[in-house]
Amino acid sequence: MLRYILKRLIAGVLTVIVLITISFFLMHMMPGGPFSPSEQKNVPPELLARVAAKYGLDRPVGEQYIEYWKNLLRGDFGISYKKLDTTVNETIAYGFPISMRVGLVAVILSLVVGIPLGVIAAIRRAKLWDLSAMAFATIGISVPVFVISILLMYLFAGVLQWLPTYGLASWRHYILPVACLTFTPIAYIARQTRSSMLEALEQDYVRTARAKGLRESAVVLKHALKNAIMPVVMYLGPLVAELLTGSFVVEKLFSVPGIGRYFVQSINDRDYTMVLGITIFFGIFVIVCNLIVDIVYALIDPRVKISE
């Protein structure tokens, strides 16, 4: 078990290194960035001086790379290219907890709604519940997050005027952003749970369980579900990534001051160093989440330890 975690950890670290390297060099290729001499004249001199000092712009690329690494290892993600007094760390520290709150609610909701939906659809196969749940799921998977956000916004805030759309002042403010974020995940989880439940229920060990005289609820919820839930656990990694990218849209539309919104803004502002810093932060965050998911998966499935 320990070996497995170690292997995953090393893979994660490797991925982070690759990510940082790729991002760093992409930054250097950007036209109009702080690293290209042509654009530098368009930036106010104090700003340029600050960035130059931090990133060592006059030194060869290799040394800049190392400098960047040194900063990172100190926990310093960089400074803004467009705003004089903002550092990336501050932006992250301000925006991330806000995004996390919405994100956490979204994750929990996705699981709490998606899994039971899938299980019930599976055991009432081809009946009304199944067909409507799966119709909903197909819609959910196909409709992109920004479409859903716009529709819900228009419907609930514009036409019906039931819910607020600006900021996160009260619990009511959470409803729309969370709903928009979880629409697709719930659909996906429901669908996945249903299909893996159906598959699990066809398995020989379910036949054995029934032959032992177990009650149907034990057969479904103990034997079948534990097996069916594995793909859903595996999905948790991509789920985090999806919520992350979904947050760009949702935070923009609903004016939530989270880190996703800052990211989009810095892209639009061409604040390259900010983009770089936040990208790397996101990358590390996703990798850490994936690592946690891998560990949880190994805890549930005993076969994993052996095959590693």
Next chain:
Amino acid sequence: MPLLEVENLFAEFHIGVGTVQAVRGVSFTLDEGESLGIVGESGSGKSVTMLAATGLLPDYAAVSADKVLFDGKDVLKMTGKELRRLHGGEIGMVFQDPMTSLNPLFTIGNQLSEPLRLHKNLSRPEARERAAELLKLTNIPDAGDRLKQYPHEFSGGMRQRVMIAMAIACNPKLVIADEPTTALDVTIQAQILELLSDLKRKLNTSVIMITHDLGVIASMCARILVMYGGIVCEQGTAREIFRDPRHPYTWGLLNSIPRHLDGERRKLEPIPGTPPDMLAPPPGCPFAPRCRYRMPVCDRFGAPETVLSDTHRVSCHLMHANAPKGVRP
């Protein structure tokens, strides 16, 4: 009173394109402590017969019969609760593929304890103790440690022993073994069969052994049912079936066993042709298309059962007064 009485059992599956008639009028009885073998090809309906007779078929299967009595009780009329008490409590099942018949995510101890806690109301530690006993009974060493292990840590033969242990856990009156050795190596096969005989003797359970392998039947079963195309072609004691078989299919089966009797080399004689399509079974005898002794009547009508002795019956038109006499393989 016989332990199991089945009369005119039918089982059909309604699938999209039609109805698969898997079992078409099967009748037999089983006494306490007796061992019965059901032999036939894949698709002959042998497994479905037993699943139907014990109420283990899913909802989309239609089961009907004149009589299905287990220990005097009508199985087809039982409620879900009564059936569940039957399964595991009075009837134990051993399935074909030990690799997939155990849930990979739960320990052996957990899976063994389930029927014990359910049917015998044992507490957790009691169940664990009994589970360890069962493992010892089935010749699995280090029973105590093994309980904490997972199925993938066991070999195929050991997994099958666990399945057998689960089947006999609550001292059932009947154990049904559905192709228990087909997925195992030949050497392990022998061990498993020996184990089954042993247990049968020790616990005095009735055993129904379903298989396509005549060799397995010969070593274990007192009586034999030969099935083809959803019907019973012939049934009798082992002696009657092996010494005096009367159905062409039985002849075919016996002929296709590779043998080196008297050191003479014989060509392998398989039964030509393929099994019938159970979505649209032929109107007459299902074996007719492949039968060397086929007659026009065989395509038109099914054969009624001819009683040759108390224990020996056969369903074949060759028994008719008008059929050629003295036909033998």
Next chain:
Amino acid sequence: MNTQRNIPDAASYAALPKELFEPSSASQRDNELISRPSVTYWQDVWRRFRRDPLAVGGLFLILVLAIMAIVIPMVSPYTYSGMDLSSMNQGPTWRHPAGTDQMGRDQFIRILYGARISLSIGVVAAIINFLIGVVYGGVSGYLGGRADMIMMRIVDILISLPQLLYIVLIMLVLGSNMFSVILALCFASWTRTARVVRSEAMRLKHSEYVLAARLSGAKAAHILRKHLIPNAMGPIIVSTAFLIPNAIFSEAFLSFLGIGIQAPMASWGTLANDAIPTLLSNPHMMLFPVLMICVTMFSFNFIGDGLRDALDPRLKR
């Protein structure tokens, strides 16, 4: 139910005539009768696909949309930057089925032009992804061993990061035009195809016909091309079919955030983004592009589902 087996009662049975009991000579010929006519694999696939109404509907919709997108702008009196200042911000009318925007441009035409852009980006990106993925995965799976391990580690690393992050970065580097969008999209999703292809290649490379080919001296490339890839086509096609809606979504997402296709060119995502400020006052401007995105993605997803079900031999019905 004795009628199923057609067993006569005792009296009629005894009375059956002797002719019925003459041994048949024709019996042996029925032995190898195959009960159902044989069809080729692809015929079977098409037949099954046809029976799925959603999949067929999706295919139909896409074809209709493609034809409309190609033909209508060629014959319509409106162009996409032609402004008619006398009819600004109109709702849907007969002359302007999708209304007009704040500069009097006909939305219907703009949406069809948007269709050209979004659809071609989707299809081209998917095809390039497919090619890269097939080659990479096929080679990796076939070679096995160290090479495979290294190649797959690279894929693992790329997959564990959110696609859109890369795409965004690449877009910043390449600028915001159609070419760069396609390029950026290609970078991101070939990894999934590569994995599918690789696992198929690994599964198939141990089959007997590959062994036979190797024994008769065929080279690796030949084996890959002629044996492995056609047989692995099923899962590969399904995974590619889903790449298209993925690409359309990614492009729309980028444009919606303002980093994709820029004005005056407009994909559906750009149109939607432009419509945000007037969402409440002129909902039709947001509604139509968004509707198109949805319908297109639905259709491709249905097609993908239909293909997956049609290609799965286990579901033989």
